[in-house]
Amino acid sequence: MKVIIAGCGFVGERAADLLHAAGHEVIGLTHSPESAARLAAAKPWRTESCDISSSASVSALAEKLGAVSVDAVIHCASSSRGGAEMYQTVYVDGMRHLTTAFPRAFPLYTSSTSVYPQVNGETVDETSFADPDRDTGRLLREAEKITLVAKGAVARLAGIYGPGRSFVLKNLLEGKAAIEGNNGQGRILNQIHADDAAAALVHLVTKRLAGIYNVVDDAQMTQRQCLERLCTLFGMKIPGTREPDPTRKRGWSHKRVSNTKLHATGWTLRYASYFDALRDDPDLASSILSLVQNGGEVALHRQPNIVLIGLMGSGKTTVGRIVAQMIGFQIVDTDHLIVDNAGKSIPDIFATEGEAAFRLHESAALRSLLGRRGCVIATGGGIVTQPRNLAILRHLGYIVWLDADPERLARRTAANNNRPLLNGEEDPKAKLERLLNERKPLYKGLADLRIQTAELTPQETAYGVMESARVFFAKLKK
Template sequence: MPQILIAGCGYVGQATADLFHAAGWPVEGWTHSAESAARLSAKPYPVHAVDIANKAQVGARAGTFDAIIHCASSGGGDADAYCQIYLNGARNLLDRFVGTKLLFTSSTSVYAQRDGSWVTEESETKPPRKTGRILLQTENFVLAHDGIVARLAGIYGPKRSALLTKFLSGTAIIDPENDRFLNQIHRADIAAALFLLLDRPSPPREIYNAVDDQPILQNECYRWLAEKLNRPVPPFGKPKGQPKRGASNKRVSNAKLRRLGWIPRYPTFAEAMEKSILSSFAEAIQGKPR
């Protein structure tokens, strides 16, 4: 069986490593910290602490792989952190494992459209911030080395949903003048997409959007949660600070990935919430006064 390195065995990386392992691939996972690696010591595959931004550390690693998934995260961070983790991380991996297929998990934040239009992999990418431009630079580097890019939408899944967390903590605000489409994807569907892209004799070395079937307006998400959980609709107002994904407002298409045969298990926000996410937030949902 081919062997795979998951460089960034975090929320997405773990689910992906588990899926490849279950399919019989020998897997190795990397984290940044020794603590995270130790937390994963019960996994049926080895997980080591290796800083992909550190050329010497990566260069000193033994082993050969048929594929690498670069899904380490800068955890937000500034342009310098992006440069270190994404661009230098990708360079260090390909310097050490020359000729190995590299799949980079980028972000749909590279689409800066603000008019609610549909975007595909062919659409313009003009991110206003330096961080977004570094993601594009990393994408171009990976593609120039025959790699694959998966542009992930906002990630949610068991115990993770930024929107639900805000709703439950009472910090959600609906801004009726600036409503925008949210593009999201369940962690299990990302893992399945990454598996589909690599588990084939000649993986297509291109860009793929990884997103569910139904972009949904933010106010609709909050209204759906309010009705489902029998709580008040969040107040109207102007959110403080910069939105994480800039001021973009677009609907990201998954048609290209679907054409490869990928079928999301959680095609809509409602299905992801009902079948997977709400139950993982049971304590927070029950613990709060209505």
Template sequence: MKVLIAGCGFVGERTADILHAAGHEVIGVTHSADSAARLAAVKPWRAEACDISSRAAVHELAAKVGIGSIEAVIHCASSGRGGAEMYQAVYVDGMRHLVGAFPGAFALYTSSTSVYPQVDGGTVDETTEAEPQRDTGRLLRAAENIALGAHGAVARLAGIYGPGRSFVLKNLLEGKAAIEGNHGQGRLLNQIHAEDAAAALAHIVTRRLRGIYNVVDDGQMTQRQCLEKLCMMFSVKLPPVREPDPNRKRGWSHKRVSNARLHASGWHPRYPSYLDALAEDPDLASSILGQVLSGGEVSLPRQPNIVLIGLMGSGKTTVGRIVAQMVGFQLVDTDHVIVEKAGKTIPEIFASEGEAGFRLRESAALRSLLGKRGCVIATGGGIVTQPRNMPILRHLGYIAWLEADPERLARRTGQNSNRPLLAGEEDPKAKLERLLIERKPLYKSLADLRIYTAELTPQETAYGVMESARVFFAKMKR
């Protein structure tokens, strides 16, 4: 199938990737020439620039790509946060121009579940009345009707989130969140992960499923239910209750959106709920934490844990065990978490999945510790090599870097067969020297405390870690 996708943003780009990977020919259309050039440089599918609000531009595009060869058109362009005027130009006029320029193509318009204005908390499905009260909502419905009138389909997407984009979590961490109305429970949150939204669009267009489909996950929660869980996970206070904002662009609504029709067609979400995505998406939580930490607008609380970093053999587990006994904390070794979850030893994981597979499991083990308190966390030496781990490490607690010279580390690890990175022909000391050069800047950027352990016993090192962490957390409480 030859598919034209108008709008290659957060969802459209993912949709193009999915369709191309499935063997379809994809032409991705963006508003700007710069964006088209960027995509063309990194994507295996074709990218073109076109202002779909211009009828002439769309017909010129049709002549360029071949009118009769396009079998499906997906409209998922954005209004750029504009108001009614932009909605008219991009959504209504854009959809009309695409249908007119490609009359033989199956048309799919990506709309929003905001067209359901219901406020009673009941369940809505595709047969429920959708009569928005605001001009923006009415314009979405007008664009929907153009696609339906062309015997195509409408995908009503819930609130979209994914790596780098999660208003629920970002607003909470930045202190901007609130529980809106509904007797202190807040409105029902209907959300969808960007990957699941893109998979739904690909599913609808390749099967030519006509009509309206709600694209939402299985895990709707009230704001209070969701925020209470997030507050526990990220050690922040529950936001206040306030009256709904009357100036919301698409209005305030409170309803549970059903995805039963889409499920019945054979689609199922990879991330059934937002909480599942936080646990399973390798980059969701870390990307939002990274945005907030780098923004510098707020100071996030550290979780009350002690995190030990450093090269293999630096004594993280040994020192961690002593520190845990001193302060009454639980010792958590990320390597042990990985092994328990995988049901395989670390050498077996490396043998079957390679270092890349191990690093994914390591990141998952780290994410599983969000919300933990009262732990001494001994990490693997290479955990700092994955950028996605850095924001989570910073958030998890007080970080102590245990440093030792490579010669000493080589003696400690030389007889240990559980170190896949030291296997092979390269001399262990030389490899540890190389790893230290590579990782030293990363350890340094994270560490609240740096301890050179060469002249210290494990007990002395543990005492230094414990006292430094005690002072750090005491200052945080002031």
């Protein structure tokens, strides 16, 4: 198939990637030549600049591409948070121009579940009343009707989230969240992961499934239900309540959106619920924590744990056990979690899956510790090499870097066969020196405290960890 995707943003880019990977010819449209050039430098599929709000611009594109050669057109361009005027030009005019210029192509328009105005918590499907009273909602419906007249598909997307974008979690971490109305339960949240939304668009286009389809996950929940679980995971207090905001651009609604029709066509979810995604998407939680940490509006919340980092052989597990015994914490070793979850040893993981796969196991083990408190967490030496791990490590607790010279580390690890990174022809001491040089800036940038352990016993090191952590958490309480 030859598919045009008008709007290569959060969902459109993912849909283009999926179609290209499946062997289809993709032409991604962006509004400006500059953005098209940037996208072309990063993607293997073709990009073109086209202002879809301009009939002349779309007609010129049709002539350039050959309108009759295009099999499908996906409209998922954004209004850039504009109001009714932008909705008219981008959604209504844009969809009309695309269907006119490419009359043989199967059209798909990405709409929104906000067109359902229901406020009583009822379940809605594609046959339910969908005539919102706001101009923005009415314009979405007008674009839908243009698509349906052209015998195309309308995908009504729920609230989209994914790496770098999760308003519910970001607002909670920044202290901006609130539970809106519904007797303190809040409205029902209907959400969809960006990967699943993109997969739905590809599914509808490649199967040429005309009609309206709701694109939402399987686990709608009230704001209170969602925020209570998030507060447990991230150690936050449950936010207060407030009246619904009457100025919301697409209005306030309270309904449970059904995805039964789309499921019946064979579409499947990668992330059945928001909390499945927090567990299984390697970048979702870490990216939002990073946004909060780098945004500077509030300090990143720190859990009451102690996290030990450092090269292999630096004593993290030994010291961790002593600290845990001293203060009554639980000792958790991320390497042990990996082995338990994978059902095989670390050398076996390296041998059969490779280091890149091991790092994914390691990140998954780290995410599994969200919500844990009262732990001393001994981490693998290379855990700091994955950017996705850094914000989670900082959120998980007070971080201590146990530092030791490579010669000492080489002696400590000489008899240990469970260190696949030390296998091979390179001298272990030279390898450790190289690893330390590579990782030292990462350890230094992450650690709240560095302890040089060369002249200390494990007990002395443990005492230093314990006392410094006590002072740190005492200051946080003030």
